[in-house]
Amino acid sequence: MDGKARCFGNGxxxxxxxxxHDEEWGIPVxxxxxxxxxxxxxxxxxxxxxxxxxxxxxxxxAAFHGFxxxxxxxxxxxxxxxxxxxxxxxxxxxxxxxxxxxAAAFRELQRQHGSFDAWxxxxxxxxxxxxxxxxxxxxxxxxxxxxxxxxxxxxxxxxFVGSTIVYAYMQAVxxxxxxxxxxxxxxx
Numbered sequence: 001m002d003g004k005a006r007c008f009g010n011g012x013x014x015x016x017x018x019x020x021h022d023e024e025w026g027i028p029v030x031x032x033x034x035x036x037x038x039x040x041x042x043x044x045x046x047x048x049x050x051x052x053x054x055x056x057x058x059x060x061x062a063a064f065h066g067f068x069x070x071x072x073x074x075x076x077x078x079x080x081x082x083x084x085x086x087x088x089x090x091x092x093x094x095x096x097x098x099x100x101x102x103a104a105a106f107r108e109l110q111r112q113h114g115s116f117d118a119w120x121x122x123x124x125x126x127x128x129x130x131x132x133x134x135x136x137x138x139x140x141x142x143x144x145x146x147x148x149x150x151x152x153x154x155x156x157x158x159x160f161v162g163s164t165i166v167y168a169y170m171q172a173v174x175x176x177x178x179x180x181x182x183x184x185x186x187x188x
Contacts, residue, residue: 004184007136017051022185028128028174030117035173036106037067040099042169043160044090050168052090059088064099069110072103098159105157120175123149129176130187139178142167 002018007025009018029035041060045053053060063083065071075083083089084096106116113119123145133139146167153161161169170176179186 005182006185007178007180007183017054020054024172026128026171026174026177026179026185029172030121032110032116033067033069035116035120036069036072036103037061038169038172039102039106039158039161040064040067040072042165042172043098043102044092044095045168046095046160046162046165048090056089063087063089069103069106072099073107075100075103095160102158102160105153109156120149120173124175128174131176131178132187133178133180135180135182139180140167146170 006018006021009021029038041053041057044060061067080096080100084091084093109119110116142163146163150161150163150166153166171178177187
């Protein structure tokens with residue numbers, strides 16, 4: 001590897017994980033399709049390692065039409081069954097079927113607020129929360145804010161959006177920056 005200190009992703013065979021850490025994690029995302037992608041992937045991660053889901057990311061992209069919320073919301077039962085049977089994804093029926101439900105709720109939030117981005121980033125007044133934890137053990141699994149966003153997503157009709165999943169989502173899309181102080185990506 002390159003010798004850079006990271007929060008995660010160091011070690012042999014972890015290059016893809018290091019790339020995710022360096023190029024995505026904690027970086028603000030404002031593209032609705034990318035926000036939807038990360039929402040589906042974080043939900044798929046429930047009970048599994050994030051590394052497992054990242055390794056299957058391309059399979060998810062193929063199965064869910066490049067994470068186009070309109071196309072995912074319109075998927076038929078037969079298409080969802082086909083994803084379960086052949087997709088290079090985590091083959092969990094509840095998670096796969098929740099993608100369609102979550103896509104419909106996502107689209108409704110887009111309709112109501114102009115974009116999902118506008119709705120989501122309003123929770124942090126458009127500015128990422130920068131925590132600067134000393135070590136990864138100091139990073140919370142959930143917060144009152146992730147509780148509030150989770151509650152709002154559930155009210156909108158989404159599944160697999162508990163507070164812990166939502167906090168990981170907040171990190172993934174840059175609503176919160178939890179790079180530890182010793183990480184080369186830590187904010188000054």
